[in-house]
Amino acid sequence: MKKKILYIFNWILLTGSTVIVTLFLGVILFDIFSKGLSSVSWSFISKFPGNGMTTGGILPAIIGTFLLTIVTTLFAVPFGVTCAIYLNEYAKPSLLTNIIRASIRNLAGIPSIIYGLFGLALFVQSLRMGTSVLSAGLTLGLLSLPYIITTTEEALKRIPNSMREATLALGATQFETIRDVVLPKSLPGILTGVILTLSRAAGETAPILFTGVAFYINTLTASLNQEFMALPYHLYMLSTQHNSIETVRPLAYGTSVVLILLVFTMNIVAFYIRFKHRTQE
Amino acid sequence: MENMKISVNNMNLYFGKKQILKDININFKTKKVTSLIGPSGCGKSTLLRSLNRMHDLTTDAIIEGVLKLDDKDIYDKQNSIIDIRKRVGMVFQKPNPLPKSIYENLAYALNIHKFPKEKIPALIESALKESYLWDEVKDELKKPAVKLSGGQQQRLCIARTVVLRPEVILMDEPCSALDPISTNKIEKLIMSLKNDYTIIIVTHNMQQAQRISDDVAFMYMGELVEFGTADQIFKNPQKELTKNYVNGHFG
Numbered sequence: 108m109k110k111k112i113l114y115i116f117n118w119i120l121l122t123g124s125t126v127i128v129t130l131f132l133g134v135i136l137f138d139i140f141s142k143g144l145s146s147v148s149w150s151f152i153s154k155f156p157g158n159g160m161t162t163g164g165i166l167p168a169i170i171g172t173f174l175l176t177i178v179t180t181l182f183a184v185p186f187g188v189t190c191a192i193y194l195n196e197y198a199k200p201s202l203l204t205n206i207i208r209a210s211i212r213n214l215a216g217i218p219s220i221i222y223g224l225f226g227l228a229l230f231v232q233s234l235r236m237g238t239s240v241l242s243a244g245l246t247l248g249l250l251s252l253p254y255i256i257t258t259t260e261e262a263l264k265r266i267p268n269s270m271r272e273a274t275l276a277l278g279a280t281q282f283e284t285i286r287d288v289v290l291p292k293s294l295p296g297i298l299t300g301v302i303l304t305l306s307r308a309a310g311e312t313a314p315i316l317f318t319g320v321a322f323y324i325n326t327l328t329a330s331l332n333q334e335f336m337a338l339p340y341h342l343y344m345l346s347t348q349h350n351s352i353e354t355v356r357p358l359a360y361g362t363s364v365v366l367i368l369l370v371f372t373m374n375i376v377a378f379y380i381r382f383k384h385r386t387q388e
Numbered sequence: 389m390e391n392m393k394i395s396v397n398n399m400n401l402y403f404g405k406k407q408i409l410k411d412i413n414i415n416f417k418t419k420k421v422t423s424l425i426g427p428s429g430c431g432k433s434t435l436l437r438s439l440n441r442m443h444d445l446t447t448d449a450i451i452e453g454v455l456k457l458d459d460k461d462i463y464d465k466q467n468s469i470i471d472i473r474k475r476v477g478m479v480f481q482k483p484n485p486l487p488k489s490i491y492e493n494l495a496y497a498l499n500i501h502k503f504p505k506e507k508i509p510a511l512i513e514s515a516l517k518e519s520y521l522w523d524e525v526k527d528e529l530k531k532p533a534v535k536l537s538g539g540q541q542q543r544l545c546i547a548r549t550v551v552l553r554p555e556v557i558l559m560d561e562p563c564s565a566l567d568p569i570s571t572n573k574i575e576k577l578i579m580s581l582k583n584d585y586t587i588i589i590v591t592h593n594m595q596q597a598q599r600i601s602d603d604v605a606f607m608y609m610g611e612l613v614e615f616g617t618a619d620q621i622f623k624n625p626q627k628e629l630t631k632n633y634v635n636g637h638f639g
Contacts, residue, residue: 199447269484273545276440276478277497277552278470287496292487 139367143360151361155325160345161354165362167324171240171335172369176309178244178331179251183308184301186248187255194256195263196285215253220313222250227317241331243319247308254307258300262293295384299377306373310366312339322348338366393418393556393586394439394462394476399453401434403446408434410610412453416556416603421578421587423597423618426607427638432590435607436558439588440476441469457556474501476556477549482565483541485533485548490525493533493544494551501552515551519543520577539570546577550585557581559589563596575600594634598622606630 154164198204226246236242266289274284290297312320321334322344345359346352394416401409409431416422424432434443441462443449455462462472486493494512503511516522521543525536533544542562549557559578563571578587578600591597597604597618604621606614606629614621614630625631632638 269480269482270486272442272478272480273484273486274496275445276442276473276480277500277548278473279497279500280470281445283500288486 136367139360139363142357143362143364146357146361147364152365156323160323160349160358161351165336165338165341165358165365167327168336168338168341168362169365170327170329171320171337172309172339172366174240174329174331174335175244175247175315175337176305178240179247179308180301180305182245182248183251183255183304187252187301188259188297190252191256191259191263192285192290195260196281196289211253211256215257218313219250219311220316222246223314223317225249226314231318237332238317238319238321238334239332240319240335243315243335243337244331246314246318247311250311250314251304251308254304255301258304259293259297262296262300263289265296266292295380299381302373302377302380306370306377309373310339310370312337312343315340338362338369342366391418392416393458394588395454395456396435396439397454397456399435399438399451399455401431401438401443401452402448402450404448408610409438412612414605414612414615416586416588418586419582419584420602421582421589421600422603422605423601424588424590424605424607425592425594425597426613426633428592430607431610432605432607433560436560436588436590437478439556439558440473440478442478444469474552475554476558477552477554478558479542479545479549479560479562481561483538483545485536485541485544488533489530490533490536490544491529493548497548497552511551515547518550518581519547520573521547537570539566539573542566542570542574543577546574546581550581554585556586556588559587561590561592564592571596594622594636606633608633 151164152169153166155166157163194204194208198207223246226242226249230236230242230245231238236245270288270292271284274288275281279287315337319334320337320340322336324334324336342359342362345355345362349355392415396412396414399409399412400407412435414435424436426432437443438451438455439462443451451463457472457475460467462476486496488496491512494515495508498508498511513522516525521540524540525531525544533541536544542565546557546562563574566574575596578589581587582602589600601618604616604618605612606621606625606627608629614625614627616626620626621630622634625634
């Protein structure tokens with residue numbers, strides 16, 4: 108009897124917590140989609156903002172976020188993945204590698220605004236890149252690095268040593284073993300981590316605030332050394348900085364919908380890769 | 389002494405400060421099957437893995453003594469580890485096919501050792517025939533190797549080793565993850581392979597050791613207790629410890 112009561116109590120506690128958490132998510136999504144979906148249309152995502160941003164669309168912000176994510180990817184993925192390969196496959200366990208690993212974990216905990224200030228000091232000023240897509244992308248890349256390194260290392264760790272021994276025993280070098288067995292086997296895991304990290308980076312505002320994001324630009328540019336608009340910052344601006352916030356509220360909600368859909372799509376791709384990989388095993 | 393393939397002299401092996409193998413002296417004869425037996429943790433797998441330098445990646449492993457493959461010092465810095473492993477192949481406890489097709493599993497080693505492209509298909513076919521796998525897989529060479537049964541995977545791993553034409557094949561409990569029928573097939577395979585290769589096998593199965601071995605080495609607590617022909621070790625062991633072990637009193 109006592110066991111049964113305890114069981115029911117546990118069930119209520121666990122289910123209750125889960126319901127509360129999902130409820131919040133549900134309320135937020137419902138609020139945003141119910142108010143924002145009506146402003147999302149083809150012209151909303153294909154037009155420039157007009158009339159002091161009270162009408163029109165968010166095309167430059169979409170393009171800006173897209174470009175920014177590309178720069179972040181090109182910088183963070185090669186460095187992050189190779190660093191993880193070094194740590195997991197080559198580095199001998201020692202005090203030094205433990206310190207490196209701890210530092211990487213700590214980097215993941217630094218507030219994103221600090222990355223913004225660091226990017227301003229390093230890329231914008233010292234390296235004279237100015238406020239630009241490049242500076243902001245590199246800053247977001249720095250922010251993403253610890254996550255990419257950590258998730259890649261976890262993916263590499265999941266490859267059993269027997270897989271490595273298989274090729275080593277055939278006379279393959281360590282490099283061949285990593286290239287032909289370890290990386291192909293861990294690719295789904297690495298990709299999942301990379302996509303989740305990038306989807307997080309795409310939604311960041313603070314690191315791009317000082318490093319290149321612009322209030323408004325009226326040219327379509329794919330140039331790396333120019334300022335750009337980005338979805339998260341556009342949203343921030345529409346909801347707090349605009350001089351007639353009430354008028355642009357539907358546009359702000361519409362922007363949130365687009366940003367959330369973008370991030371969702373990336374996450375769904377990541378889940379799909381993971382799911383497909385799991386069913387293959 | 390001409391027919392010695394691998395000789396181990398005064399070998400000590402440590403993992404960090406812990407000594408795993410103590411003063412091992414053993415000779416493995418050419419084209420014979422030598423079984424290493426003994427209770428778990430006695431060091432037999434460790435000894436086996438030192439014969440093709442699989443401990444090289446273990447940072448704290450220290451090996452003393454002289455291990456020779458023919459006249460060549462296995463641990464001489466002058467000798468390339470790649471060459472040693474090409475001559476001394478290894479089959480592991482759990483089948484570990486590469487995440488590739490059956491064909492590519494065999495082609496892989498040939499490619500990294502730069503065998504001429506035109507010779508590869510014939511070499512693969514003969515290795516699969518030699519491993520009694522050809523009839524079962526000849527129509528589906530493109531199939532992923534992981535789709536094979538456990539026993540077939542293990543024979544594929546043997547074929548993958550055989551395809552390089554090594555001189556020695558090391559087997560680390562190759563049947564421990566397999567059912568009796570697959571085990572039987574692997575034992576037959578070992579018996580036919582010994583015509584061409586020197587085979588050193590670690591096994592926990594006394595009947596298996598008796599069926600397939602020419603020589604048997606009994607190890608206990610990191611030491612080589614007794615070495616002799618299979619007949620001698622199983623029917624007329626000289627040491628009390630060996631007698632107790634082969635009769636199943638401990639281990």
